[in-house]
Amino acid sequence: MVVTESSPQAGSNQSFLEEVSARTAGVSRLEMCIQCGTCGGSCPSADAMDHTPRMLFAMIRAGMEEQALRSNTPWMCVSCYHCVVRCPQGVHIADVMYALKCMAEQSHSYRDKTPPHFAGVFVSQVERYGRSWEMGLTARHYMRHFVTRLPRMAPMGLKMFRRGRIALLPHRIKGTDQLHAILDTAKELERAR
């Protein structure tokens, strides 16, 4: 994909940039990006990305909403924060990636279902029990997406179990009702955004 002239001044383009910014935790500073490319150069998983972070930010500014939300870049971000500490403009790059994931998930724009499914199962377990449950998470995820990895994973799981590192049943916190009330309200507010 070639991004030619980005035009941050155009009205409709501005709105997508603003939306991404508004949905980023804290202050994104996304509009401060000077397109220097330090982020992509610092990224350990840039090889696997459709667009480097710099390119993705140019696309956001150019209002290329659909392409930006379909890009695998946010999903390949490993949250190592190398780019964040090196960015001369202090852009909260990793948190912008999280915001893009949230938006792609909401509009079902992602192309590879594996990462959002993993996040979805993880989140649904945390919501239900108040804790994550590695055994249930990996079993369900591998059955769905990595059946071919199962023959290797099963003995590994058994070894983990023998060493007491796997819980067969989830741990449920006492305050699940309280947690559900909190999360339901938060979801309501997020929907009304």
Place this chain on the structure above:
Amino acid sequence: MSRYMYYPGCSTERSGRAYRESLSAVCDRLGVNLVEIEDWNCCGATEYVGVSLSPAYALIARNLALAEAARENGEPVVASCSACYLNLAKANQYMRESPQLNAHVNTALAAGGLHYDPGTVEVRHLLEVVMHDVGLDAVREHVVKPLQGLRVAPYLGCMLPRPDPDHRWKNHERPDDLDRLLASLGAEVVDYPLKTECCGGHMTQIAPKVGLELIKRLIDEAERQQADMMVTVCPMCQINIDAYQGELNARFHTKHRMPIVFFTQLMGVAFGFDAKAMGFGRELTDARAALRKVGTAPEPAPVPAGGHRPRPDKRALPMPRPLDDGNGSASGATSEVVR
């Protein structure tokens, strides 16, 4: 005895329980009183923040609100997992930065009868508490069995030194805190250049090709430095490097056997605790053989000359190479590593 509110995190409870076992013993010995936050919940790891913003931070903030209510005298919250630490610290930072997020989170918390003002509870990581509140002198005083002869590669991973919302780290890319701690236990610490490079986090679950490649880089380098084991501060890094080594070896046709343990496990052994009680034996890539080197005379380990290893491209023409510096290791090591 200094008192802290303790947030263990889900992995420390199970897959990383060697961490929990060892840090309890070590903190007791050091006079660090960790009081577990009653009925804490998962911090959402790196998953929930990528699904929905306000619920993710409400989830994190519930823990901080519970900790604040249970405090006696303004104690900070201490997390042992890097991802938990960062999530808790980020909630402080972002709720302060964004009034809207703060309002959303507190409206949600109110539905559960809780309230949290960002910044009221200080969030810290266990390593940082050991380094600053306890101090290396106190650590040295407790060492009864110096880890002499054990070569260790200190591996911090990403989320502790970066993005560092509370500005606690002088160096975000090559901090020497863990190096100094391990050296104070008597271990031989290798200068591990990838100490804050990423283990891939959840990539082993969603894009194994990317994840395993990142892990391979870390193990390759630790092996090249002839480390007996890697030492980490994070349960995610531990399980990635420890448990996926089998899959990694199968994929890359390698024979890596690099153990990785938590820093508190080695502190425990140096403090004279039984290795098994410190969780040794729970790792999939066995560290006990390496641990038997403790107390033996250090072997003169030849360190490969030079920090920089050229990476020849397979497609490149053979280039003239500089003459060896006499130990014959430079060219040998290169051809062995690159396949």
